[in-house]
Amino acid sequence: MNIIITGDGRVGTTLARGLLLEGHDVTLIDSSETLQDSTTQEYDVLIVKGNCAAMDTLLDAGVKDADLLVAATGKDEINLLCCTTAHGINPNLHTIARIRNPEYTNQIYALRHVFGLSMVVNPERQAATEIDRLLKYPGFLRRETFAKGKAEIVELRIDGKCKLCNVSMTALNNVIGCKVLVCGVLRNGRAIAPTGQFTLREGDRIFVTAPTENLTKLLKSMGIITRRARRVMLCGGDRISVYLTQMLEKDGIEVTLIEQDEEKCKLLSAALPRAHVLHGDATDQALLESNGISTCDALVALTGLDELNMIISLYGQTSGVPHVITKLGRIENRRLVDTLSLGSVVAPKDLCCNAIIRYVRAMHNQTGAAISVHSIAEDQMEAVEFLVGEQTLHCDTPLKHITLKPNVLIASITHGAHMEIPAGNSRFTKGDTLVVVTNGRGLLQQLNDIFA
Amino acid sequence: MNYKMIRRFIAQILAVSAVFMIPAWLISWSCGEEASADAFVQTMLLIGVISGGLAFLCKGASRVFHAREGMVCVGICWIVLSLTGCLPFYLSGEYPSYIDAFFEIVSGFTTTGATTLSDVEVLPKGIIYWRCFSQWLGGMGVLVLLLAIIPSTGGNGYTMHLLRAESPGPDVGKIVPRMKKTAVILYVLYVVLTIINMLFLVVGKMPLFEALCTAFSTAGTGGFSIKNDSMAGYSPYLRNVTTVFMALFGVNFSCYYLLLIGQFRSVFKDEELRLYLGLIFGSILLITLNIRGLYDSLWDALHHAAFQVSSIITSTCYATTNYDLWPSFAKTILMCLMVTGACAGSTGGGFKCIRILLLVKGIRRNTRQVISPQYVKVIRNNGRAINEQVVTNTFAYFAAYVMLMIVSILLISIDGYSFGTNFSAVLASMNNMGPGIEAVGPTCNFSGYSAFSKLVLAFDMLAGRLELFPIFVLFSRDMWRRR
Numbered sequence A: 001m002n003i004i005i006t007g008d009g010r011v012g013t014t015l016a017r018g019l020l021l022e023g024h025d026v027t028l029i030d031s032s033e034t035l036q037d038s039t040t041q042e043y044d045v046l047i048v049k050g051n052c053a054a055m056d057t058l059l060d061a062g063v064k065d066a067d068l069l070v071a072a073t074g075k076d077e078i079n080l081l082c083c084t085t086a087h088g089i090n091p092n093l094h095t096i097a098r099i100r101n102p103e104y105t106n107q108i109y110a111l112r113h114v115f116g117l118s119m120v121v122n123p124e125r126q127a128a129t130e131i132d133r134l135l136k137y138p139g140f141l142r143r144e145t146f147a148k149g150k151a152e153i154v155e156l157r158i159d160g161k162c163k164l165c166n167v168s169m170t171a172l173n174n175v176i177g178c179k180v181l182v183c184g185v186l187r188n189g190r191a192i193a194p195t196g197q198f199t200l201r202e203g204d205r206i207f208v209t210a211p212t213e214n215l216t217k218l219l220k221s222m223g224i225i226t227r228r229a230r231r232v233m234l235c236g237g238d239r240i241s242v243y244l245t246q247m248l249e250k251d252g253i254e255v256t257l258i259e260q261d262e263e264k265c266k267l268l269s270a271a272l273p274r275a276h277v278l279h280g281d282a283t284d285q286a287l288l289e290s291n292g293i294s295t296c297d298a299l300v301a302l303t304g305l306d307e308l309n310m311i312i313s314l315y316g317q318t319s320g321v322p323h324v325i326t327k328l329g330r331i332e333n334r335r336l337v338d339t340l341s342l343g344s345v346v347a348p349k350d351l352c353c354n355a356i357i358r359y360v361r362a363m364h365n366q367t368g369a370a371i372s373v374h375s376i377a378e379d380q381m382e383a384v385e386f387l388v389g390e391q392t393l394h395c396d397t398p399l400k401h402i403t404l405k406p407n408v409l410i411a412s413i414t415h416g417a418h419m420e421i422p423a424g425n426s427r428f429t430k431g432d433t434l435v436v437v438t439n440g441r442g443l444l445q446q447l448n449d450i451f452a
Numbered sequence B: 001m002n003y004k005m006i007r008r009f010i011a012q013i014l015a016v017s018a019v020f021m022i023p024a025w026l027i028s029w030s031c032g033e034e035a036s037a038d039a040f041v042q043t044m045l046l047i048g049v050i051s052g053g054l055a056f057l058c059k060g061a062s063r064v065f066h067a068r069e070g071m072v073c074v075g076i077c078w079i080v081l082s083l084t085g086c087l088p089f090y091l092s093g094e095y096p097s098y099i100d101a102f103f104e105i106v107s108g109f110t111t112t113g114a115t116t117l118s119d120v121e122v123l124p125k126g127i128i129y130w131r132c133f134s135q136w137l138g139g140m141g142v143l144v145l146l147l148a149i150i151p152s153t154g155g156n157g158y159t160m161h162l163l164r165a166e167s168p169g170p171d172v173g174k175i176v177p178r179m180k181k182t183a184v185i186l187y188v189l190y191v192v193l194t195i196i197n198m199l200f201l202v203v204g205k206m207p208l209f210e211a212l213c214t215a216f217s218t219a220g221t222g223g224f225s226i227k228n229d230s231m232a233g234y235s236p237y238l239r240n241v242t243t244v245f246m247a248l249f250g251v252n253f254s255c256y257y258l259l260l261i262g263q264f265r266s267v268f269k270d271e272e273l274r275l276y277l278g279l280i281f282g283s284i285l286l287i288t289l290n291i292r293g294l295y296d297s298l299w300d301a302l303h304h305a306a307f308q309v310s311s312i313i314t315s316t317c318y319a320t321t322n323y324d325l326w327p328s329f330a331k332t333i334l335m336c337l338m339v340t341g342a343c344a345g346s347t348g349g350g351f352k353c354i355r356i357l358l359l360v361k362g363i364r365r366n367t368r369q370v371i372s373p374q375y376v377k378v379i380r381n382n383g384r385a386i387n388e389q390v391v392t393n394t395f396a397y398f399a400a401y402v403m404l405m406i407v408s409i410l411l412i413s414i415d416g417y418s419f420g421t422n423f424s425a426v427l428a429s430m431n432n433m434g435p436g437i438e439a440v441g442p443t444c445n446f447s448g449y450s451a452f453s454k455l456v457l458a459f460d461m462l463a464g465r466l467e468l469f470p471i472f473v474l475f476s477r478d479m480w481r482r483r
Helices: A010-021 A033-042 A055-060 A076-089 A102-110 A123-136 A169-176 A212-221 A239-250 A262-271 A285-290 A306-318 A331-339 A348-364 B003-030 B034-057 B067-085 B087-091 B098-109 B125-140 B142-149 B158-166 B179-203 B208-219 B236-249 B253-260 B264-268 B271-294 B298-313 B328-340 B353-371 B388-415 B419-430 B451-465 B469-475
Strands: A002-006 A025-030 A046-049 A068-071 A094-098 A119-121 A142-146 A151-157 A181-187 A190-192 A205-211 A231-235 A254-259 A276-279 A298-301 A323-327 A344-346 A370-376 A381-387 A408-415 A418-420 A433-439
Touching: A002 A010, A002 A076, A010 A025, A010 A348, A046 A055, A055 A076, A068 A076, A068 A348, A076 A094, A094 A348, A102 A239, A119 A348, A123 A239, A123 A298, A123 A323, A123 A344, A123 A348, A142 A370, A142 A381, A151 A212, A151 A370, A151 A408, A151 A433, A169 A212, A181 A408, A205 A212, A231 A239, A231 A306, A239 A254, A239 A262, A254 A262, A262 A276, A298 A306, A306 A323, A348 A370, B003 B034, B003 B067, B003 B125, B003 B142, B034 B067, B034 B087, B034 B125, B067 B087, B067 B098, B067 B142, B067 B158, B067 B451, B067 B469, B087 B098, B087 B125, B098 B125, B098 B451, B125 B142, B125 B179, B125 B208, B142 B158, B142 B179, B158 B179, B158 B469, B179 B208, B179 B236, B179 B253, B208 B236, B236 B298, B253 B264, B271 B298, B271 B328, B271 B353, B298 B328, B328 B419, B353 B388, B388 B419, B388 B451, B388 B469, B419 B451, B451 B469
Parallel strands: A002 A025, A002 A068, A025 A046, A068 A094, A094 A119, A231 A254, A231 A298, A254 A276, A298 A323, A323 A344
Antiparallel strands: A142 A151, A151 A205, A181 A190, A181 A205, A370 A381, A381 A433, A408 A418, A408 A433
């Protein structure tokens, strides 16, 4: 596919690299010359110089033949204008805009057709959602969400003390006490699609589908005690902190925010009346101590500087905070971070790029049948989300009468607000969302491909 | 300082007051009360001369009008208005001295309702009408009325300073973009509510003249009544109507406007309104439980408690019963309600619920800042951040309020009354209540105080009604220094 990316910032280059690996042709638009040179040297992309919101520049970049435009400059307004202009030139173009200002959120969703937007990405919000999910279920290694957050595939590690150890698939539901489905197992670096007689062993990483409300039950049966976080300390008062505080407070979690800039503190306090806002340096250990870091259930380092975040997290680890999360801006630092024990690491730009790449994959799968594609089990399996449409075969037929291709598994069926783990008598109808898990990549282009 | 503009406002205010004396004069004239009819005519003529003179002196006034002019203008207007408004009382010979008459009219304009007379039923009808009407006029503010009726002056924003200085509340704002329209809306709401109140009273078989005067008094939350026993002689229906309307006039008038334009949500979510209603219902409950032994039935106790709470929190202070005889707990609740007062932007007096809210929030913040010095908190009301200056002003207001109270108590204690009497007299004057407890209780009056004390209390009333600073600035040397 032909993809145009505007904004040669960190998101732009990371995204370009990701899309190049997927085999797409990438054109970058940016106004600054120095950055362009370094990017050309590093990646095999075409670079167009100019203002990305101007029609001439867009035409130069070949917007007429492009399939997708990603507007990822630092300015929301420019991104919007860029997408609207490009969509006006080429109505078949898909557009993705990076919009970060929360004040625009409502109008973007209400007027996305006016702006000509296919998708909006908000890295800060995504990062906050990710951190929120990690804080609520500390036992999961990863969580992938489908069907607008109603279905999930979670990754778990089976250790020796776990009740699921040495349990066969058929006995699994009795042990856990609620319906879950193991759709994949990663054993010794190899992905296995489990059958009924398959028995779980220590060291396995399993991929489980369950309705979001059953996740707590699942964790309990695993022997992981999820002590609900009650007090969380956030260092740094950028947008991500605002989003995260709002999410945490919705669940009654007490949030303490530390920010260095006094004016920012006042804005935070006005926006977040329930949060305990402190004005001070988050690396000041006396400040953290006097505000009860040792009694916090979690510490999240969210300042704009990676170095600072790492120091804060290290300090949090040494003072015995049970759950430490570090935000990193530079993905290159990730290796380094893995050698330190910093707890969970969240990289907003990575998350944003992944979301866009997922969209591109779904787009590439044609006809829009696949809503999203997630790689799981170290990229050996794919979880694909489909919407059941007019042309879908076998609608309203019980699953036991349908023959599927080998290595294909229907992991969940979502009817409206209700998510179901498929059984022999389950059926799907038009409008439902299906999550299908398969071995290998790119096997499924359309939903009808799953039928034998 | 733009003296010409201020003179022009005074001239206009005086003319307006003279026009409003015409109905009072007509009532006196038609009832054959010669002395008071003559008093009204003389006063109107005198006002006409003064007003005309001032109007002549302010020709070619420039439109430059700042906050300080606004403040001074409001302060002076109210004093001049009181000085001339009391003339009918004095000239008719119903009041023994000019000071007594002045005290009475200040009490009226500031909607206090404190009187120096022990027998009001013998007063001429015209005088009774003027007493009650002064409260109605003072309730919403004379300058606001002036803003509503004088022709719009184009793009000048100076009128905002007048509204700010005259309307109660820490943070006065317009409800529609145009100042004049805001004033008109406020007065239309005020007139309509007053008429509805009057109709309810007439339906309850109250004579028309009494209904008119009572409605004026209730609307301004003043408390001048036409009977010596205040509301006690009227039927329970009339008292219940008055209970409800007193409480209604204590609500911020912009709430009614929001209701009219269909923004119910923001009205129900209004923190000040919630506090106000919560205080009313909570106090009624506690007082009913406390006084139920004094009355025949629980219903009777509830009736009196509700009337008294509504009457005191809005600073109206009609009486249906001598609450001075109630147990100490009930009496203390009433004293507390005296201080809290009604909502900002209403006709009620007192410290105002919104300021109580801001004080409580401010104190809570400071307490937390003592515990952790780095704590940052922006105080919010109804979900919006409050400007730090408004919070500081509220604390300053509270300090000024307490200081004025202490100085006033000190000054009037020369007359030798008990501390309770003096304290409640000052509290009642500053909060525009009317009667206090003990020697100035609901069955007594202020006639025992010396002329000096009456002037002090009249000053307190004006300061309380205009929320201190428009009166204080008149004594500030900076204000009069030429720029």
